[in-house]
Amino acid sequence: MSNHERKNSPSGDGGLLPDFNKFPDKLVPVIVQDAATHTVLMLGYMNEEAYNKTLTEQKITFFSRSKQRLWTKGETSGNFLFVKDMRLDCDNDTLLIKANPAGPVCHTGADTCFNETNDGSFLYQLEKIIQSRKETKQEGSYVSSLFAKGINKIAQKVGEEAVEVVIEAKDSNDDLFKNEAADLLFHYLVLLSAKGMHLSDIEEVLQSRHKPANA
Template identity: 45%
Template structure:
């Protein structure tokens, strides 16, 4: 929507998502109870619509080029309780209730390591 002004997008009350050139928005899944960041993924218009329709987090898989329901194969769904929108509407924060680990590795969060010197160290706890 090129006819939308920055002021309308940044200060208004209309939901006017700003998808990038590939038609994607960043979506950050955050545990609604602990506020821990669980994962970062992308949503296209279809994933956003399905998420709002069903209350379950849907994403766009860039590697497979298609819609992806988080938990479809693992059973580890993310139940969306609230969707927050950043100031210029190009990123979303999904406040979710996770039903199991969020990461495909089995870790609670995809952010289970930190930079330690020149390598990575697992975060315990």
């Protein structure tokens, strides 16, 4: 963990605190990002009390400048923002929180307050569709039928698709290779969901292995 990063850390663990004294009102800006899609969801402000409450409950609490009180996002709607990762910038005066939203974030009913039309990478949109099929057990859905057959069948399917990719890689038909690669990636997303994991979890592993050239 870097000097400017907290990951689901309780207060008092020796990690850095935001420098609330940099601002006359002692409020630091907080950027909230979807942990799965990386979409920027909203901007809010925290005082030290809101920050500590967020750490303790793992649900984002802001200080409302209009209401002049602590405000837990979702306290009336139920659309909480569950903390996945918290990071400080290099000046210790801005927080980036990656969160898992329990529902729409904006008061308009939109997923984000910034009216983005592209909800992150298509892979993350596909991941959400797969999760929805898993939860709703939609009749006639291929994905739902895979989940019904269990983890062994899903893992077997990933293995079969991997073999197909290897076979097509040795051939010269690029279209067939791309289609088999897409099938493999799709079934891999299903397997991740069956394991209760997300693409972002795998990204974290890859990022942890990455060493900058100047390191």
